[in-house]
Amino acid sequence: MSETPDSAVRTYIENHRAAFLQDLAEWLRIPSVSAQPDHAEDVRRSAEWLAGRLKETGFPTAEVWQTPGAPAVFAEWPSGDPHAPTVLVYGHHDVQPAAREDGWHTDPFEPVLQENRLYARGAADDKGQVFFHTLGVRAHLAATGRTAPAVNLKLLIEGEEESGSPHFRELIETHKDRIAADAVIVSDTGMWSKDTPTVCTGMRGLAECEIVLHGPDQDIHSGSFGGAVPNPATEIARLVAALHDENGHVAIPGFYEGITELTDQERELLAELPFDEESWLRTAKSHATHGEAGYSTLERVWARPTAEVNGIGGGYQGAGSKTIIPSSALVKLSFRLVAGQDLDHVEQAVRAWAAATVPAGIRHTVTFSPGTRPCLTPLDHPALRSVARAMGRAFEQPIRFTREGGSGPAADLQDVLAAPVLFLGISIPSDGWHAPNEKVEIDLLLKGVETTAYLWGDLAENWRDAR
Amino acid sequence: MSETPDSAVRTYIENHRAAFLQDLAEWLRIPSVSAQPDHAEDVRRSAEWLAGRLKETGFPTAEVWQTPGAPAVFAEWPSGDPHAPTVLVYGHHDVQPAAREDGWHTDPFEPVLQENRLYARGAADDKGQVFFHTLGVRAHLAATGRTAPAVNLKLLIEGEEESGSPHFRELIETHKDRIAADAVIVSDTGMWSKDTPTVCTGMRGLAECEIVLHGPDQDIHSGSFGGAVPNPATEIARLVAALHDENGHVAIPGFYEGITELTDQERELLAELPFDEESWLRTAKSHATHGEAGYSTLERVWARPTAEVNGIGGGYQGAGSKTIIPSSALVKLSFRLVAGQDLDHVEQAVRAWAAATVPAGIRHTVTFSPGTRPCLTPLDHPALRSVARAMGRAFEQPIRFTREGGSGPAADLQDVLAAPVLFLGISIPSDGWHAPNEKVEIDLLLKGVETTAYLWGDLAENWRDAR
Structure with missing residues (x-):
């Protein structure tokens, strides 16, 4: 030779x-x-x-x-x-x-x-x-x-x-x-x-924020006031529940603006990979796949933008119970971004969405960390x-x-x-x-x-x- | 005299x-x-x-x-x-x-x-x-x-x-x-x-429970897996958002079963009380009233059953951010009950509702504390x-x-x-x-x-x- x-x-x-x-x-x-x-x-x-x-x-x-x-x-x-x-x-x-x-x-x-x-x-x-x-x-x-x-x-x-x-x-x-x-x-x-x-x-890129909802000025008794005032823990949950529509698409208006969609060629190439869902789930230590309708698991994690809750909290989380309406509640959200999405635009879209979603009587703050571009x-x-x-x-x-x-x-x-x-x-x-x-x-x-x-x-x- | x-x-x-x-x-x-x-x-x-x-x-x-x-x-x-x-x-x-x-x-x-x-x-x-x-x-x-x-x-x-x-x-x-x-x-x-x-x-009576949702077996990376597996923090939020319908009624099937409704006489008598909403809000340290449609504030706190979130938590709640999908999330709920509602029936209704609402891939537990009858x-x-x-x-x-x-x-x-x-x-x-x-x-x-x-x-x- x-x-x-x-x-x-x-x-x-x-x-x-x-x-x-x-x-x-x-x-x-x-x-x-x-x-x-x-x-x-x-x-x-x-x-x-x-x-x-x-x-x-x-x-x-x-x-x-x-x-x-x-x-x-x-x-x-x-x-x-x-x-x-x-x-x-x-x-x-x-x-x-x-x-x-x-x-x-x-x-x-x-x-x-x-x-x-x-x-x-x-x-x-x-x-x-x-x-x-x-x-x-x-x-x-x-x-x-x-x-x-x-x-x-x-x-x-x-x-x-x-x-x-x-x-x-x-x-x-x-x-x-x-x-x-x-x-x-x-x-x-x-x-x-x-x-x-x-x-x-x-x-993927990354935009991260913390949203805090403020209700009553201090924790108040859920017997005396429950059912008659807005509860920030309930409202933070409603905000999170409004993040996605029933098909798993992110429901924040303008979130997908400018996105570079997967081409048919890319989808074909990704589909050729020897993907084994069971083995992937073992790696994910998860018990089911779940996500945006119309996309495969690999497309969801690699090529689609997401809105995930990294943390949520408010009120009493210790042992037993405490009959309060908490004064505040927070959620930490991270948005994975794909090519074509603009960090500033996503931030503005999230801020506008939060302002439009949080009800009267609840004050909210949205704080973004510096982001990473896709x-x-x-x-x-x-x-x-x-x-x-x-x-x-x-x-x-x-x-x-x-x-x-x-x-x-x-x-x-x-x-x-x-x-x-x-x-x-x-x-x-x-x-x-x-x-x-x-x-x-x-x-x-x-x-x-x-x-x-x-x-x-x-x-x-x-x-x-x-x- | x-x-x-x-x-x-x-x-x-x-x-x-x-x-x-x-x-x-x-x-x-x-x-x-x-x-x-x-x-x-x-x-x-x-x-x-x-x-x-x-x-x-x-x-x-x-x-x-x-x-x-x-x-x-x-x-x-x-x-x-x-x-x-x-x-x-x-x-x-x-x-x-x-x-x-x-x-x-x-x-x-x-x-x-x-x-x-x-x-x-x-x-x-x-x-x-x-x-x-x-x-x-x-x-x-x-x-x-x-x-x-x-x-x-x-x-x-x-x-x-x-x-x-x-x-x-x-x-x-x-x-x-x-x-x-x-x-x-x-x-x-x-x-x-x-x-x-x-x-x-x-x-009012009181039924209290903690619901815990378990997703991945440990916290997992939201970059690697985000968008493709169920997130227990998102799902706990969806569960809480499903607690009430758009009119503020508790949406748990069977929750109102057996309830003794307010009579017209009682409603008239309550309406005669010199209620001042602004002063009540000051006492509640709250910034708005909010609740079940069709009832006054006093009726809501005294005579209507409620579902309130006393605490919610999951994932990272500290300073800054952490790009995880949390392994679990919890909510502490309390239900105020009125005459005619049965503690055991309410517990069964909540359990059935949770089982029907939590999606595949998420394991859930519901734990009730001893309740108080109305x-x-x-x-x-x-x-x-x-x-x-x-x-x-x-x-x-x-x-x-x-x-x-x-x-x-x-x-x-x-x-x-x-x-x-x-x-x-x-x-x-x-x-x-x-x-x-x-x-x-x-x-x-x-x-x-x-x-x-x-x-x-x-x-x-x-x-x-x-x-």
């Missing part, structure tokens, strides 16, 4: 596999838990370690960027080709807390290789998925004979993702010019399963096609498409950089993110390496002069 | 007024706070004091009855007339907690007479209203020349009313034979106002007519009729003794029950004395052979 570009990549990866895993294990030994103040020094060490390793990889620039919290790492490797597109890879080097007594079979910060899996906190989320980019770019250079990547390659690896990215927006606005890119590649997600490699095409890359976007093609070569099978129901800082990058966001993740649901015994499958990790080894050449070839 | 029976009573009361107030003050000095364990000895002392005073009043029998908690006092004075009806007076000798620093202008347990008002904890609730029976029966004897009351007079004065009467039902069941009566007179309520003396004809004495009941007549003589004006929206142990007496319950109270809303600076109006207190001085003779005359 003659040497093809792909076999050259594979040979390179095979030859460097042991050293790659050894290096990753070294990084995983640093307990960079951003949520725990006593690990602040470890998070700093993790950033320094990564910056050093990126320099060794060949990035001419690799810097630690301070924030008011934990530091991020930025690296840049220009292509040299004035027509090359610029790509920014996003990931994070901090990890979730982990302790042996949480149910880990081994020390979470002492990586263990077993049955072709690497067990350690951060193996999948997200150090493993950040790290495959280092060997990936080297394999790309080795297989193509280049001395610099075919794209202008930038990496931004934050240190506070597991703490809610409190300074991320500020960080990327501050460094907007340096991180400018034609596309963002997020390597902090997963794929459908080991046998079904997928590319995620978007995430992101979605069209199926025919050239960069998305490159990612799918590169992944298809690595996995040697067709790549299917998914979306993500959650929301994340990726949307901030899309927003600040005005660039499409693509998702390249090789983690699978059983990897145990945030759970004990987190692991990454070595075969998939190396498919990640291989995908990026093809991706930069594909992008440069098919998406020149992107800006 | 010649000596009428009424002027004889008034003369007697006037002559004994000073000693009566002095005795009452002595009793009020005993801080019989049943809710505070360090006052247990005071509650015991209060019972002993009352039993002693009832003996001095002339009751041949006056006993302290022990309970697993605070003691009650029972006294009995047979009429001697085999045709005389038997009346049991109910009241309580324990009081609410009180401390100078709560806002009292004077020591709550050092009675102060000021502007014809007696200020002290328990002055109105309930020592004053128990105590008017002592001078009342003496005035009755003095004015009629009798040596024993015209009715078989019994008093049961409990010591745990302010602690929720935990042993009352057991107490009255144990002593059922000794407290047997043709009618119960409850002197632990009030009247409309100083200028509008009233008799209460009934109290009580209502018909307007044409001979004992009620006697009370109204006696009160009319004392107040020298027509007596109007009210009801009470709350629920109380009176219903247990009605239940165990199978006797009608009548309410004879002279307290007014401004007396400050449970509040600082509780007081009783001396003029009204003496009208209570005078009412009972007429009542026993009137009852004996108009309601012979009652049993």
